[in-house]
Amino acid sequence: MLFNSLDFAIFLPIVFLLYWFLVSKKLVYQNGLVVLASYVFYGWWDWRFLSLILFSTIIDFTIGKKLKTESNPTIRKILLSASILINIGFLGFFKYFNFFVDNFVTAFRFLGSEIQPNTLNIILPVGISFYTFQTLSYTIDVYKRKLEPTQDFLAFAAFVSFFPQLVAGPIERASNLLPQFLMHRKFEYAKAVDGMRQILWGLFKKIVIADNCAEFANEIFNNSSDYSGSSLFVGSLFFAFQIYGDFSGYSDIAIGTARLFGFNLKQNFAFPYFSRDIAEFWRRWHISLSTWFRDYLYIPLGGSKGGIWMKIRNTFIIFIVSGFWHGANWTFIVWGVLNALYFLPLLLTNTNRSNLVVVAQGKYFPSLKDVMKMFVTFMLTVLAWVFFRAENMGHAIQILTEIFSGSFFEAPDFHDGSKAIKLIALLILFMVIEWIGRENKYALENIYKLKLPIRWVIYFILVFALFYLTGMADLDQEFIYFQF
Numbered sequence: 116m117l118f119n120s121l122d123f124a125i126f127l128p129i130v131f132l133l134y135w136f137l138v139s140k141k142l143v144y145q146n147g148l149v150v151l152a153s154y155v156f157y158g159w160w161d162w163r164f165l166s167l168i169l170f171s172t173i174i175d176f177t178i179g180k181k182l183k184t185e186s187n188p189t190i191r192k193i194l195l196s197a198s199i200l201i202n203i204g205f206l207g208f209f210k211y212f213n214f215f216v217d218n219f220v221t222a223f224r225f226l227g228s229e230i231q232p233n234t235l236n237i238i239l240p241v242g243i244s245f246y247t248f249q250t251l252s253y254t255i256d257v258y259k260r261k262l263e264p265t266q267d268f269l270a271f272a273a274f275v276s277f278f279p280q281l282v283a284g285p286i287e288r289a290s291n292l293l294p295q296f297l298m299h300r301k302f303e304y305a306k307a308v309d310g311m312r313q314i315l316w317g318l319f320k321k322i323v324i325a326d327n328c329a330e331f332a333n334e335i336f337n338n339s340s341d342y343s344g345s346s347l348f349v350g351s352l353f354f355a356f357q358i359y360g361d362f363s364g365y366s367d368i369a370i371g372t373a374r375l376f377g378f379n380l381k382q383n384f385a386f387p388y389f390s391r392d393i394a395e396f397w398r399r400w401h402i403s404l405s406t407w408f409r410d411y412l413y414i415p416l417g418g419s420k421g422g423i424w425m426k427i428r429n430t431f432i433i434f435i436v437s438g439f440w441h442g443a444n445w446t447f448i449v450w451g452v453l454n455a456l457y458f459l460p461l462l463l464t465n466t467n468r469s470n471l472v473v474v475a476q477g478k479y480f481p482s483l484k485d486v487m488k489m490f491v492t493f494m495l496t497v498l499a500w501v502f503f504r505a506e507n508m509g510h511a512i513q514i515l516t517e518i519f520s521g522s523f524f525e526a527p528d529f530h531d532g533s534k535a536i537k538l539i540a541l542l543i544l545f546m547v548i549e550w551i552g553r554e555n556k557y558a559l560e561n562i563y564k565l566k567l568p569i570r571w572v573i574y575f576i577l578v579f580a581l582f583y584l585t586g587m588a589d590l591d592q593e594f595i596y597f598q599f
């Protein structure tokens with residue numbers, strides 16, 4: 116079920132009313148409804164894969180309980196290994212089976228042997244990368260005795276399947292979200308209103324920004340040989356805003372929806388395109404995944420405590436794994452390597468934590484130095500996005516070769532130039548709004564401080580844009596990260 120669909124527009128109010136008017140008096144009823152609603156939400160796409168979520172839930176709940184009572188270090192390691200192998204095994208099979216088979220065939224062909232393997236027509240379960248990491252964090256934290264395992268299966272099932280963030284995050288830690296399922300929730304008007312406001316802003320980012328950018332990005336990338344370097348570069352810019360509006364928009368809707376039901380989810384995006392270096396960008400982009408890899412991969416590998424070669428090794432490992440997490444394609448791995456190369460100078464000069472506060476904090480305008488830093492960081496990110504969007508390595512190289520050719524200095528050409536100009540103007544306005552709200556958790560968070568008539572004018576404009584500017588794009592476009 117898509118957030119930007121009529122189905123969800125009907126589903127959400129029904130669940131909201133049942134939650135607060137029918138089952139609000141007892142915790143077990145609240146959690147039961149959350150589980151039921153979450154399974155309906157996920158099963159709307161393909162009910163067969165509900166068995167995967169249920170199986171992961173049972174396995175990790177059982178292992179968590181066993182880890183609490185087991186004191187033998189060897190058995191505890193076996194239990195943890197079982198959880199990791201089962202969860203990663205499912206993820207690896209559905210997401211990477213054919214990738215490894217295809218590369219196995221390519222390797223043999225390179226050596227002069229031709230083999231005919233059996234490949235499978237595997238459907239990738241939506242959200243498997245997200246809920247797999249979420250349940251893994253639970254068993255790892257229980258194993259490390261950082262978290263007490265729950266004895267409430269219903270609460271744990273609700274934590275694993277919570278529908279707002281089930282299919283595309285944020286990837287919640289059990290230490291933050293699970294305790295919220297163990298306490299009775301009471302309706303808070305201010306929290307619900309804030310949730311609706313964040314949902315509205317998320318829908319704007321998805322429908323108005325991302326989907327309209329997708330129209331041009333898809334046209335240019337799908338027909339890249341027909342376009343000049345300048346057009347390909349502008350198409351890459353459109354994709355940069357598409358993926359940001361799409362994914363951060365999903366996170367905003369997820370966080371806002373959770374607040375309607377009394378839950379607080381972690382911030383997943385913190386205005387990453389205002390970053391002054393790549394290290395800051397990765398502290399602000401897909402925060403839940405970046406911190407997951409930091410805590411469960413980078414630090415266990417030794418982090419930055421070892422020698423210089425260990426630091427370099429760990430940096431490349433975490434970025435390559437992050438790239439591979441996004442998809443079974445060499446383009447994602449190269450995207451990860453490229454970001455590691457961007458990050459390396461900061462690591463070697465020990466300046467990777469230079470920009471920990473919001474740019475131009477407390478000021479209206481940034482300094483010229485900050486502007487230059489943001490510009491360079493954004494351009495590096497846009498070039499890396501080419502690999503993320505390209506169909507394969509040859510496609511990415513062809514696009515970048517053309518961008519860095521003489522045709523970069525030609526005037527960009529689009530199938531609908533006037534619409535492209537309007538979209539560029541809209542993106543500039545969007546970034547101005549984001550800049551004004553950059554010190555908040557989302558751009559419109561502090562709009563409640565404005566006078567009521569002004570607030571309602573802004574709300575009206577946003578709602579009007581959702582309907583009027585939807586005409587520039589196709590309705591019910593899936594979110595990009597559904598494929599990951």
